[in-house]
Amino acid sequence: MFAPGAEQLSKEEIKAGEAEARQTIQSAIVGGILLYLSPFAVDFVKKFL
Known part of the structure; x- marks a missing residue:
């Protein structure tokens, strides 16, 4: 190079x-944003179900 x-x-x-x-x-x-938001999404789904 x-x-x-x-x-x-x-x-x-x-x-x-x-x-x-x-x-x-x-x-x-x-990817960083999605990894940051993933715990919130999991909590939301747990509450929703």
Whole structure:
């Protein structure tokens, strides 16, 4: 990656990498929120039943 003489990435490859990184970050944030809310959801379901 940082080796001398390494090829440069094209603009399309950079944009694809940015999109993948953005999706990964969004997935991690959504996962964290779901994990935070899961005990509340379990309590709600227990009370509902």
